[in-house]
Amino acid sequence: ETGVTQSPTHLIKTRGQQVTLRCSSQSGHNTVSWYQQALGQGPQFIFQYYREEENGRGNFPPRFSGLQFPNYSSELNVNALELDDSALYLCASSRTSGNNEQFFGPGTRLTVL
């Protein structure tokens, strides 16, 4: 069974740029959730994708968008980057939506200068 993977591991961008982060879900999982984890804080829910549709969204502006592909992998896109977007971005997959165990990927560390 393959675990959750994310790419890239680290990324440095400047304000105003756009970034795309990628996540491959664990085999057998059809749901991917994205989280932003600022230094010293708990993960904050951005949104969830279930069967290629957005299935819930946290308190993040529209410049945070996503996609899920037929193989259940997912992308997180952030436009017009701001300094406060610097964080660890985690994706987590689960067998289905609802109250099921979530398994996290290793994260992408984004630094915005």
Next chain:
Amino acid sequence: GENVEQHPSTLSVQEGDSAVIKCTYSDSASNYFPWYKQELGKRPQLIIDIRSNVGEKKDQRIAVTLNKTAKHFSLHITETQPEDSAVYFCAALRYGQNFVFGPGTRLSVLP
């Protein structure tokens, strides 16, 4: 919406002692409560979880208790070891909603 508080923010214990971390939640409809361990620079790892139809769950040195009336749940680690040192996060989930995480507890196990 759901709000999860977690205490203490930092906790130091001597090796072999027990550690207890407590979380409170606000949404009485929340029904799934996982605990994650995050070592420095690594991903959060699920260590134990409990559903609202159960009051206690144990897995070796780790246990979780849930008090639905008071809306709090606690992580108990017995016989702590240096490798237990990490940041621990609790979370709460209501069916159909998203996970809400607590702010984390930094546990240090001193040799």
